[in-house]
Each structure stands twice: as C-alpha cells, then as structure tokens.
Amino acid sequence: MVRALILHLFSLLAGIYSMADTQSVVTLIDSTTSKLQQLQQAFSELESHSAISLNLKWKELEEHFHGLEKSLKQRFDELEDQEKKYVTKVIETQEMLEKQETAVVSKELASLERLQEQRDAVLSSLFVKYRTSSPELIAVGVSTGMADPILKENLDDTAAKSGSEYVCPIEDEITCTKPPSELIKLCEEMDAEGLHKFISDNRKNLSSIREEIPVALRSAPSPFSLVLDSLKGFYAGEVLGFNGKKDGSLLGLRRTCLMLMESLEQLLANGVPDSLSDVQILTPDIKEKAKVVAIDWKPKLDHLDTEASSGNSLEAHAFLQLLATFDIVSEFDQDEICKLIPAVTRRRQTVELCRSLGLSHKMPGLIEVLLNSGRQIEVVSLAYAFKLTEQFAPVPLLKSYLKEAKKLSQVKAGSMSPGAQNEMNERELSALKAVIKCIEEHKLEDQYPVDPLQNRILQLEKAKADKRRAAEAAKPQSKRPRASGSLYAPRVTSMPDKSFYHAPPERYLYPYDRQYVYAAEAHHPPLVNSAPYPAISPTHASYYGNGYQVQYQTAYLH
Numbered sequence: 001m002v003r004a005l006i007l008h009l010f011s012l013l014a015g016i017y018s019m020a021d022t023q024s025v026v027t028l029i030d031s032t033t034s035k036l037q038q039l040q041q042a043f044s045e046l047e048s049h050s051a052i053s054l055n056l057k058w059k060e061l062e063e064h065f066h067g068l069e070k071s072l073k074q075r076f077d078e079l080e081d082q083e084k085k086y087v088t089k090v091i092e093t094q095e096m097l098e099k100q101e102t103a104v105v106s107k108e109l110a111s112l113e114r115l116q117e118q119r120d121a122v123l124s125s126l127f128v129k130y131r132t133s134s135p136e137l138i139a140v141g142v143s144t145g146m147a148d149p150i151l152k153e154n155l156d157d158t159a160a161k162s163g164s165e166y167v168c169p170i171e172d173e174i175t176c177t178k179p180p181s182e183l184i185k186l187c188e189e190m191d192a193e194g195l196h197k198f199i200s201d202n203r204k205n206l207s208s209i210r211e212e213i214p215v216a217l218r219s220a221p222s223p224f225s226l227v228l229d230s231l232k233g234f235y236a237g238e239v240l241g242f243n244g245k246k247d248g249s250l251l252g253l254r255r256t257c258l259m260l261m262e263s264l265e266q267l268l269a270n271g272v273p274d275s276l277s278d279v280q281i282l283t284p285d286i287k288e289k290a291k292v293v294a295i296d297w298k299p300k301l302d303h304l305d306t307e308a309s310s311g312n313s314l315e316a317h318a319f320l321q322l323l324a325t326f327d328i329v330s331e332f333d334q335d336e337i338c339k340l341i342p343a344v345t346r347r348r349q350t351v352e353l354c355r356s357l358g359l360s361h362k363m364p365g366l367i368e369v370l371l372n373s374g375r376q377i378e379v380v381s382l383a384y385a386f387k388l389t390e391q392f393a394p395v396p397l398l399k400s401y402l403k404e405a406k407k408l409s410q411v412k413a414g415s416m417s418p419g420a421q422n423e424m425n426e427r428e429l430s431a432l433k434a435v436i437k438c439i440e441e442h443k444l445e446d447q448y449p450v451d452p453l454q455n456r457i458l459q460l461e462k463a464k465a466d467k468r469r470a471a472e473a474a475k476p477q478s479k480r481p482r483a484s485g486s487l488y489a490p491r492v493t494s495m496p497d498k499s500f501y502h503a504p505p506e507r508y509l510y511p512y513d514r515q516y517v518y519a520a521e522a523h524h525p526p527l528v529n530s531a532p533y534p535a536i537s538p539t540h541a542s543y544y545g546n547g548y549q550v551q552y553q554t555a556y557l558h
Contacts, residue, residue, distance in 0.1 A: 032069055183216035192229040199256050213263040224286045227260045258318045261325045290326035304343055311346035324356035341366050345378040351385040376401035377434050384442055395447045398435050405431035425460055432457050
C-alpha cells in the first residue's frame with residue numbers, strides 16, 4: 001500500500017512538468033500535501049504492525065518530498081514571471097510600431113501637401129507672368145519636391161526656328177506648362193463675344209480648348225455672369241439653308257454655349273469653388289437672370305417632337321444644362337423637365353445630367369416611356385447606368401428590339417417599292433449593328449452571342465450589293481447625242497497637208513461647205529458596224545493616221 005502511494009505521488013510530481021495549463025499545475029501542487037498526509041498515516045500503520053525494522057525513516061521521506069515541492073514552485077514562479085515579461089514586451093513593441101506607422105503616414109501627407117502648395121505657387125506666378133509680360137515659354141521642372149524653372153525661351157524665336165508649334169521637351173520628371181493666354185485674357189475681360197469668336201476660329205483644336213476652358217473661366221471676375229452673357233443669341237433666329245437645314249453658324253454658336261455651361265459645371269465639380277472669391281460664386285442675382293433666360297427658352301421646347309429629334313436634341317440639352325449649371329431646377333415643374341429627357345437620351349452627357357437635375361428617382365418611369373416608344377437600346381444603357389437591370393432585363397429587351405425591326409421589314413416588303421424596301425433593310429442593318437455594339441459595351445456575349453447577328457449583317461449586305469449590281473446592269477446604254485446647231489469657226493493652220501502632229505487642232509477642217517459638230521463622248525466610240533457612219537474619234541483631225549483625208553458619206557449631209 002505504501003509503495004502504491006509513493007508511486008502515485010511520484011507520478012503526480014512528474015505530471016506537473018508536462019502540464020501547460022497554469023490552473024492545472026496549481027491544483028496538482030495543492031493536492032500534494034493531502035497525498036503526503038495519507039502516506040504518513042499508511043507509513044505509521046505499517047510501522048506499528050511490522051516487526052521488521054525499516055531502514056527508511058518517515059522524516060527522510062517527508063524532507064525529500066518537501067524539497068521537490070519547493071523546487072517545483074520556484075521553477076513555476078520563474079516561468080510565470082518570464083511569461084509576464086514576454087507579454088509586456090509584445091504589447092510595447094506593437095504600440096511602438098503603430099506610433100511609427102502613424103508618424104510615417106503623417107510625414108507623407110505633409111510632404112504631399114507641401115509639394116502641392118509649392119506647385120500651385122509656381123503655376124500661379126507663371127500665370128501672373130503671362131498676364132503682365134510678353135508671351136514667353138517657360139518649362140517648369142518638378143524635382144525632389146521643389147518646382148524650379150529650368151527653361152525660359154521666347155516663343156517667337158522658337159516658332160521662327162522650328163516653323164511649327166513648339167513641343168516641350170520631356171525628360172524624367174520635367175513638365176512643360178503653356179497657359180492658354182488668349183482664353184484667359186478673354187475671360188478676364190468678360191468678353192463673351194470674343195470668346196465665341198475664338199472658339200469658332202479654333203474648332204480644329206476643340207478638344208484641347210474644351211480642357212482649357214474651365215481653367216480660363218476661373219480667371220474671370222464672374223464666371224457665371226460671363227457664361228450667362230454668352231447665351232445671348234442662342235435663339236437669335238432659325239435661319240434655314242437651301243436644303244431646309246439649320247444654319248451652320250447658328251448650330252456652332254449653340255454648341256459653344258452648351259460647352260461653356262458644361263465647362264462651368266465641371267469647374268464646380270472639380271472642387272474649385274472653394275478657391276473662388278465672393279464675386280465669382282453663383283449669387284441669387286445671377287440665378288434670377290438665369291431663370292429669366294430659362295423662362296424665355298421653355299416655350300420654344302413645348303412643341304418639341306422627341307421622336308423626330310431621335311434623342312439627340314441640342315436645344316433640349318442646352319435648356320436642361322442651363323437648369324443644372326445655374327442651380328434653378330427647383331424653379332420649374334419636375335414633371336415638365338422629365339418630358340424633355342427622351343429628347344436627349346442619345347447624348348453622352350444624359351446620365352450625369354439626370355443626376356445633376358435630381359431625377360434619379362424618376363428614371364424607372366422615364367425608362368417605361370422610352371420602352372413604349374420602341375427605344376430599347378437607350379433603355380438598356382440607362383438601366384445599367386442607374387442599376388435597374390433587374391427591373392429591365394437587357395437581353396430580352398435587345399431581342400425584342402431586333403424582332404420588331406425584322407418584323408416591320410418583312411411585313412411591308414410585299415407592298416413597298418424597291419426604294420422603300422431598301423430603306424427598311426437599311427433600318428434592320430442599323431438595328432443589328434446597334435445591338436452588337438450594346439452587347440459589346442455591357443459584356444453580354446455570354447448571354448447573347450453575336451455570331452448569328454454578324455451572319456445576318458453579312459446576308460443583308462450581300463443582298464444589297466446584288467440589288468445594286470442588278471440595277472446598274474438594267475440601265476440602258478446612253479446613245480451618242482447629236483450636237484445642236486451651233487457652229488464653230490475653223491482654225492486656220494499653216495500646214496494643212498501634214499498628217500503627223502503633236503496635238504489635235506481645236507477646230508477641224510471639213511471638205512464640205514456645210515459643217516456639222518458632234519459632241520465629244522466620255523466613253524469609247526462605237527464599232528463600225530454599230531452605226532451607219534464611220535466611227536472616227538472626235539479628237540482626230542480631218543485626216544486619218546495614214547495621210548488620207550476623211551470622206552464622209554453624203555447621206556449624212558443635211
């Protein structure tokens with residue numbers, strides 16, 4: 001029994017070293033005392049009943065076990081202290097890393113902000129220099145966070161040397177800046193008429209001008225007043241050309257007005273209004289003037305045919321842009337504004353324009369109107385833009401659009417003239433190409449393969465080419481027209497007997513008293529058997545190439 005208790009106690013002490021849980025170790029240490037008491041009782045009982053003298057005394061055992069217990073507790077305390085120190089060190093390291101990361105981010109942001117301020121200061125000084133001095137070309141280099149002028153050259157000298165527009169050299173991080181001095185000057189002077197003329201004269205560079213206008217408008221004392229003044233003459237008169245189309249200069253003026261309003265809105269959207277002065281911002285007085293202009297324009301759009309405009313009305317777009325740019329949308333009935341949206345749905349700015357006008361919540365109803373008008377292509381584009389594809393599934397809409405186009409061309413094919421039938425085929429071709437473009441833009445090839453549509457396009461184009469060839473073959477050959485009774489005086493030549501000459505005479509000598517003139521033809525002369533008179537080219541004189549004179553039949557002399 002004593003041996004069993006001793007073995008059990010040793011096993012408990014050995015288990016302490018293998019335990020990872022602190023609570024379990026403490027529990028085992030506490031149970032050691034009770035086991036020693038049980039062992040003492042058993043040892044005393046054994047000693048009283050045994051007649052054999054034991055060499056092992058209880059005192060020695062007790063001291064041995066207490067020594068083991070003491071060393072175990074000491075080791076346990078050491079390990080516990082080391083664990084606390086480790087945890088503390090980990091926490092301190094994490095805190096230090098977080099502080100260092102925060103400091104690095106702060107330094108980066110401060111450096112970027114300082115670099116931006118330096119760049120803005122240099123650009124501002126360049127703009128001032130261009131406004132106060134003669135035109136120069138300055139290249140500004142941005143290097144190591146500092147913007148230093150590295151090149152300064154007179155523009156006239158450069159143009160004289162190159163004979164063309166100056167191109168800035170680009171090396172490493174060198175950036176050339178050429179401010180639009182003419183645009184800035186016009187905007188500073190609030191010259192709306194000059195602005196129109198400048199844009200009209202430079203329409204070949206319209207893309208670059210469009211990018212420069214927002215910056216130029218920023219330099220105007222009152223950008224909103226300048227753009228509002230530029231709208232004068234938008235409805236100066238509907239002058240039609242000889243073909244019934246609108247005058248080109250009027251269309252150009254209207255496009256310029258629209259571009260200026262879009263540029264002003266872009267100026268506001270880019271966050272620049274924070275840097276505008278009190279006189280540059282949109283004031284209630286300017287808004288009231290813009291409202292008067294909008295009220296004047298609105299009646300001219302009341303009878304606009306949205307179907308005839310095909311969703312590309314310049315006038316409706318300009319009116320809606322006027323409301324958005326000058327923030328006067330609330331001054332007009334929203335339902336009336338919505339009626340104009342179908343007239344501009346094919347213009348690329350439609351989506352942003354609807355958002356600027358606050359019509360996003362009205363889009364389901366507007367899409368329904370377009371759908372009822374058979375304009376499924378525009379419906380698909382708007383559904384993607386406003387995330388309404390679940391309500392308006394794109395693929396069924398595109399299939400319905402093609403089905404209607406094909407059905408219309410087939411139903412009326414028997415009762416239409418060839419010209420009208422060709423027009424219907426052209427419509428189907430246009431519908432197929434529009435659907436393919438829409439599928440590719442919105443990546444719907446997996447849901448709607450384009451190969452059958454491409455095959456149908458090839459089929460229609462082949463049929464169109466066959467009809468064209470048949471029509472050309474059926475045209476009668478034009479006969480050689482007889483000349484009128486007009487006469488030409490013959491040119492007198494000093495060498496009438498020579499048959500070799502470098503150029504034909506302008507007028508021919510005829511061996512008869514009466515002269516007949518035949519009009520020249522663009523095609524080759526007919527064969528001899530195809531006409532009752534000799535087939536002589538009108539470029540020849542009165543002699544054949546062998547020297548014999550031409551003998552006309554008397555039957556053709558009248």
